[in-house]
Amino acid sequence: MAGQTSRDNGKRGGRPKEKRTIDKEKAREYLIMRLSQELEPIMTALIEKAKGSDIAAIKELFDRAWGKAPQAIDMTTKGEAMQVIINVPRPFNE
DSSP states (O other), rough: HHHHHHHHTOOSSSSOOOOHHHHHHHHHHHHHHHHHHHHHHHHHHHHHHTTTTTTTHHHHHHHHHOOOOOOOOEEEETTTTOOOOOSSOOTOOO
């Protein structure tokens, strides 16, 4: 098998990653490293903006701390409730 041969030669099996995927992964790793170094001043600035009544900053802080609120799903059709049928028996001839 081609994959087994690659593993026998010390290489990872499978299709090689595209350059843009590798570049994206490197950029993400760099951003994570920089944000971890600068986390305290960034969070302090965000909290200060929230204290100044910046709604976007307030929402971001609450979403990050407690998670986003679940969205309600409206199960009606033009104001009328949908009829849900469960466990409908099938005819024997099907």
